Amino acid sequence: MAVLICSRNSGADNKYEGITAACDKKKKFRMKRGNELKELHSFAWYAARVRPYLPEKAFQPVPARLWGGLAYLVVVIAGILTISFTDFHFWLYTFIAFILGSSFAAMGFLGHEILHGTVVRKAWLRELTGGIAFFPLSTGPKLWTKWHNLTHHRHTQDEEKDPDAWPTVDQFSRSILVKYFYRLPISVRGMLEMAFLAITFSLHSLRMFKRFIKEFSKEKRPAVWLQLLLPRACWIGLLFLIGPLKWLFAFLIPLLIANFIVMAYIATNHRLNPLVPVNDPLANSLTVTVPKWVDVLHFHFSYHTEHHLFPGMSSKYYPLVKAELKKRWPERYHEMPLFKALAALYKTPRLYNNREELVDLEVRHRYGTLGHGLDPNQLKPLKERSPAKRSTRDRKV
Numbered sequence: 254m255a256v257l258i259c260s261r262n263s264g265a266d267n268k269y270e271g272i273t274a275a276c277d278k279k280k281k282f283r284m285k286r287g288n289e290l291k292e293l294h295s296f297a298w299y300a301a302r303v304r305p306y307l308p309e310k311a312f313q314p315v316p317a318r319l320w321g322g323l324a325y326l327v328v329v330i331a332g333i334l335t336i337s338f339t340d341f342h343f344w345l346y347t348f349i350a351f352i353l354g355s356s357f358a359a360m361g362f363l364g365h366e367i368l369h370g371t372v373v374r375k376a377w378l379r380e381l382t383g384g385i386a387f388f389p390l391s392t393g394p395k396l397w398t399k400w401h402n403l404t405h406h407r408h409t410q411d412e413e414k415d416p417d418a419w420p421t422v423d424q425f426s427r428s429i430l431v432k433y434f435y436r437l438p439i440s441v442r443g444m445l446e447m448a449f450l451a452i453t454f455s456l457h458s459l460r461m462f463k464r465f466i467k468e469f470s471k472e473k474r475p476a477v478w479l480q481l482l483l484p485r486a487c488w489i490g491l492l493f494l495i496g497p498l499k500w501l502f503a504f505l506i507p508l509l510i511a512n513f514i515v516m517a518y519i520a521t522n523h524r525l526n527p528l529v530p531v532n533d534p535l536a537n538s539l540t541v542t543v544p545k546w547v548d549v550l551h552f553h554f555s556y557h558t559e560h561h562l563f564p565g566m567s568s569k570y571y572p573l574v575k576a577e578l579k580k581r582w583p584e585r586y587h588e589m590p591l592f593k594a595l596a597a598l599y600k601t602p603r604l605y606n607n608r609e610e611l612v613d614l615e616v617r618h619r620y621g622t623l624g625h626g627l628d629p630n631q632l633k634p635l636k637e638r639s640p641a642k643r644s645t646r647d648r649k650v
């Protein structure tokens with residue numbers, strides 16, 4: 254492989270103009286990358302500056318959250334029993350299915366919090382209560398901890414390491430299925446992507462199981478398998494107990510609703526943000542806003558930037574963190590109503606052209622990301638640049 258050597262005084266003396274130009278380009282790229290890195294800060298950097306202004310109790314677990322979980326569990330059991338032991342009534346069953354779906358999702362949000370250790374500290378209790386909370390979504394606590402706590406949180410929006418990051422054009426070129434999908438017009442794709450949210454969490458969970466199971470030690474693998482199979486066996490057992498029609502309303506429709514609710518948050522948490530070389534939560538995360546009563550029902554899951562700063566803090570205290578962030582870094586902080594974020598997802602393509610741009614390969618339109626030209630009030634493609642002005646990091650477009 255040829256190595257390009259750029260001497261410090263190469264500019265005027267260098268007789269090979271091509272090499273000079275390449276060196277200048279390389280220097281500019283280094284400078285740009287340097288500035289980019291300089292502007293980004295790790296979550297620990299922000300946390301160190303905000304922590305002194307938060308009360309000490311904010312860093313203690315809040316076991317009272319389990320009462321909320323118990324209430325949802327009672328609602329779920331009552332709903333399933335009502336469907337199981339009453340005669341079929343379409344509107345009643347539909348109403349119960351909606352309540353069940355909302356409860357499945359809320360239990361998932363609580364499970365997320367429990368497995369971060371912000372509700373109970375003891376490991377076995379954390380895994381037990383987290384497992385119960387994630388039971389409707391059938392995600393095992395050991396898998397979730399590995400996938401979410403140890404990988405997504407550590408490598409948020411890292412194009413290679415974050416299992417939840419959306420693909421880049423380079424990665425996309427490896428998948429035939431995704432390639433065909435991106436040949437559809439953006440409006441059709443947007444609609445399909447919205448509909449797809451109703452199954453995404455369940456499918457992504459299975460993908461994550463396939464990806465991470467090899468990383469567990471041989472001793473731990475049987476437990477991870479058990480946590481995968483046990484909830485699924487129970488839900489399939491329910492199918493045989495109550496029959497397919499009742500099962501549709503007692504489990505399948507609620508599961509689709511729960512998928513949609515959790516994914517409405519998860520999809521907007523990072524997908525409008527840039528990919529980043531430094532795990533900077535103010536750059537790579539979005540906090541969405543929802544009515545206060547929704548925040549109460551969903552355990553403050555909307556505060557995602559705050560969560561990435563302090564994943565070990567009960568979400569009960571995230572409004573305090575938000576106030577501190579907005580006071581210190583208002584120009585860096587991203588927030589918008591959940592529906593606006595979903596509309597932005599619907600109207601923009603989901604492939605990264607480079608770290609800061611999304612691209613629609615079909616019509617060759619580029620869109621910015623949050624902090625890099627994406628205006629959720631005016632979702633328009635970026636203006637085309639002349640080829641000479643294109644960034645060295647642009648790939649296909």
Ligand SMILES: [Zn+2]
Binds near residue numbers: 405557
């Ligand atoms: Zn996240």
Ligand SMILES: [Zn+2]
Binds near residue numbers: 365
């Ligand atoms: Zn988390």
